[in-house]
Amino acid sequence: MSFRLSQRSRARLQGVHPDLIVVVEAAIRRTEVDFMVTEGLRDPVRQAALVRAGASRTLNSRHLTGHAVDVAALVEGRVRWDWPLYGRIAEAFKASARELRIPLTWGGEWSRLRDGPHFELDRKVYP
Numbered sequence: 001m002s003f004r005l006s007q008r009s010r011a012r013l014q015g016v017h018p019d020l021i022v023v024v025e026a027a028i029r030r031t032e033v034d035f036m037v038t039e040g041l042r043d044p045v046r047q048a049a050l051v052r053a054g055a056s057r058t059l060n061s062r063h064l065t066g067h068a069v070d071v072a073a074l075v076e077g078r079v080r081w082d083w084p085l086y087g088r089i090a091e092a093f094k095a096s097a098r099e100l101r102i103p104l105t106w107g108g109e110w111s112r113l114r115d116g117p118h119f120e121l122d123r124k125v126y127p
Contacts, residue, residue, distance in 0.1 A: 003034045015041030016066045019102045020121050024069060026096035033088045034074040038117065041066045057113060068120035086116030093119050 005013075005028050013021050024037065042050075042063040050056040062068035073085035090106045097104035103122035107115030 003028050003031060006036060009037035012037040012040050013069070016069060017121060017126065019100075019126070020067065020069060020104075020119070022100060023093060023097050023102055023104060023119070024071075026100060027089070027092040030096055031089055031092035033085050033092075035071040035089050036074055036079075037069055038072045039063065039070045040068075062120040062123075067123075067126055068118060070117045071119070072117060083116060090116070090119075 005025065013024065016024075028035065040063070042061065044059070044064060047056065047059055047061050047064055051059060063070075071089060072079045073082070073089060074080070075085070086108055090108055093104060093106065103125045105120050105122050107118030107120070
């Protein structure tokens with residue numbers, strides 16, 4: 001099954017690094033679980049609000065530079081937060097990134113504060 005990004009998801013990719021956009025576009029064609037982009041580039045005010053709300057732990061997010069995106073799994077058109085869905089989406093992101101030779105980090109593999117919806121370009125290659 002092949003999915004497509006909605007206009008809303010495409011709009012949320014504005015300001016995101018072109019290499020990450022290419023990975024997102026490849027991942028949506030490859031994934032077994034549909035997803036939408038919930039957030040790409042953030043401004044410092046939004047980031048500070050997320051830290052205050054406990055949804056983020058850093059004021060130095062990769063979202064501030066357009067090097068990160070968050071996604072939400074879609075099942076029958078509804079957003080779902082079931083952890084296994086994000087592992088399946090991550091498989092599509094990681095396979096696409098490997099194929100494109102674009103180093104990518106998945107927040108679901110972090111040892112502290114695992115973040116399944118979060119994907120970012122590797123800091124070592126994209127400072």
